[in-house]
Amino acid sequence: MATQYIIPIASGKGGVGKSTVSANLALALAKTGAAVGLMDADVYGPSIPTMLGITKPPEVDASNRIKPVEQHGLKVVSMGFFMKPGEAAIWRGPMLHKTVQQFLTGVAWGDLDYLIIDTPPGTGDVTLSLCQSIPLTGVVIVSTPQDIALNVAQRAIAMFKKLNAPILGIIENMSHYVCPRCGQREEIFGVGGARKTAERMAIPFLGEIPLSTPIRVASDEGKPIVLSQPESPGAKAFTAVASHLAAQAGLRAQQGAQVKVTF
Amino acid sequence: MSNTQAIPVEITRAGERDVKIRWQDGHESVYPARELRLKCPCAGCLDEVTGALRLIASSVPQDVHPLKIEQVGRYAVTIRWSDGHHTGIYAFDYLRKVCPCCSDKRQATSDK
Ligand SMILES: Nc1ncnc2c1ncn2[C@@H]1O[C@H](COP(=O)(O)OP(=O)(O)OP(=O)(O)O)[C@@H](O)[C@H]1O
Numbered sequence: 116m117a118t119q120y121i122i123p124i125a126s127g128k129g130g131v132g133k134s135t136v137s138a139n140l141a142l143a144l145a146k147t148g149a150a151v152g153l154m155d156a157d158v159y160g161p162s163i164p165t166m167l168g169i170t171k172p173p174e175v176d177a178s179n180r181i182k183p184v185e186q187h188g189l190k191v192v193s194m195g196f197f198m199k200p201g202e203a204a205i206w207r208g209p210m211l212h213k214t215v216q217q218f219l220t221g222v223a224w225g226d227l228d229y230l231i232i233d234t235p236p237g238t239g240d241v242t243l244s245l246c247q248s249i250p251l252t253g254v255v256i257v258s259t260p261q262d263i264a265l266n267v268a269q270r271a272i273a274m275f276k277k278l279n280a281p282i283l284g285i286i287e288n289m290s291h292y293v294c295p296r297c298g299q300r301e302e303i304f305g306v307g308g309a310r311k312t313a314e315r316m317a318i319p320f321l322g323e324i325p326l327s328t329p330i331r332v333a334s335d336e337g338k339p340i341v342l343s344q345p346e347s348p349g350a351k352a353f354t355a356v357a358s359h360l361a362a363q364a365g366l367r368a369q370q371g372a373q374v375k376v377t378f
Numbered sequence: 379m380s381n382t383q384a385i386p387v388e389i390t391r392a393g394e395r396d397v398k399i400r401w402q403d404g405h406e407s408v409y410p411a412r413e414l415r416l417k418c419p420c421a422g423c424l425d426e427v428t429g430a431l432r433l434i435a436s437s438v439p440q441d442v443h444p445l446k447i448e449q450v451g452r453y454a455v456t457i458r459w460s461d462g463h464h465t466g467i468y469a470f471d472y473l474r475k476v477c478p479c480c481s482d483k484r485q486a487t488s489d490k
Pocket residue numbers: 126128129130131132133134135136157160162234235236237288289290324325326327328330331332334335
């Protein structure tokens with residue numbers, strides 16, 4: 116697998132919009148002409164297939180590797196493709212670790228510029244296993260203003276730091292309410308919490324996504340807002356975040372080291 | 379953000395089993411194989427929340443040694459060990475922090 120940037124999207128707790136952000140960022144990156152893979156590693160509640168309106172399962176190629184489903188210009192693989200309802204409970208420990216590995220090596224991703232990985236809620240087994248078994252470019256933390264206020268995002272960041280997983284940046288989701296009729300912005304939990312926290316923790320701040328009903332509706336209908344309403348404030352916010360993400364990923368790739376290993 | 383000290387230039391063998399890292403600032407670290415195995419940072423060996431060692435030292439063979447070392451991304455290496463273990467990602471920052479010849483000094487001055 117030749118993938119330039121591998122970027123898991125994670126959070127301190129569930130329901131903050133990881134899947135929404137993953138899908139829209141992947142689409143925004145693909146729009147710039149990049150080859151983008153989207154891996155849905157949420158073994159507890161895979162939602163990417165629904166968000167992208169994927170109905171058919173992936174095929175297997177001649178050498179028995181899974182061929183990602185091509186949808187809206189993305190290459191998509193979801194844990195949901197391989198699970199029966201109620202199966203989630205068995206994905207633990209070594210089994211989980213193996214499954215995560217298979218996702219990376221057993222899938223014919225081809226050459227990708229970006230592999231965006233949607234992770235399950237919280238900093239649980241799957242996310243940790245992922246971060247400990249693949250060459251990440253950096254983890255992106257999605258947080259809501261509430262999350263920041265309650266220190267949930269900060270704890271997640273501390274957790275990843277402890278694992279020595281690089282952090283690419285923080286995104287604030289549902290940061291303010293945009294009135295769908297007049298476009299007026301209203302801050303509901305106070306402004307700039309994530310930005311300040313990012314600054315304080317010396318982590319890049321990648322931007323804010325407004326809380327707006329069209330974002331949710333578009334995902335529910337299987338065509339995320341970046342595709343269905345590219346001129347909307349929500350889509351523009353995702354596009355802006357995607358470009359910051361791309362810049363940070365590029366920077367990150369230049370840092371660190373190419374080491375000569377002879378062992 | 380990675381500090382300039384923690385950039386390795388070369389990772390090689392020291393003696394038969396041990397690991398040597400030459401760093402960009404010229405420092406050389408030599409990690410006795412078993413010591414490095416016991417410092418595995420993976421979730422199975424180290425509790426990721428408390429930092430406490432989960433691995434039971436007596437369960438690790440005395441002659442444990444790396445079979446293969448591979449770079450991971452631009453920030454770490456993985457080590458395939460002779461006892462079959464291979465899930466640890468050793469970040470360069472971490473390796474530098476646990477350098478045997480530096481860590482004594484470090485502990486005296488500051489621990490984070
Ligand atoms: N910016 C937003 N504006 C409005 N609704 C949003 C926004 N972001 C996400 N949502 C909605 O919030 C709900 C949760 O979002 P999503 O499923 O993306 O969260 P998640 O973090 O992936 O959840 P889980 O942890 O369960 O996987 C969904 O109904 C989604 O459509």
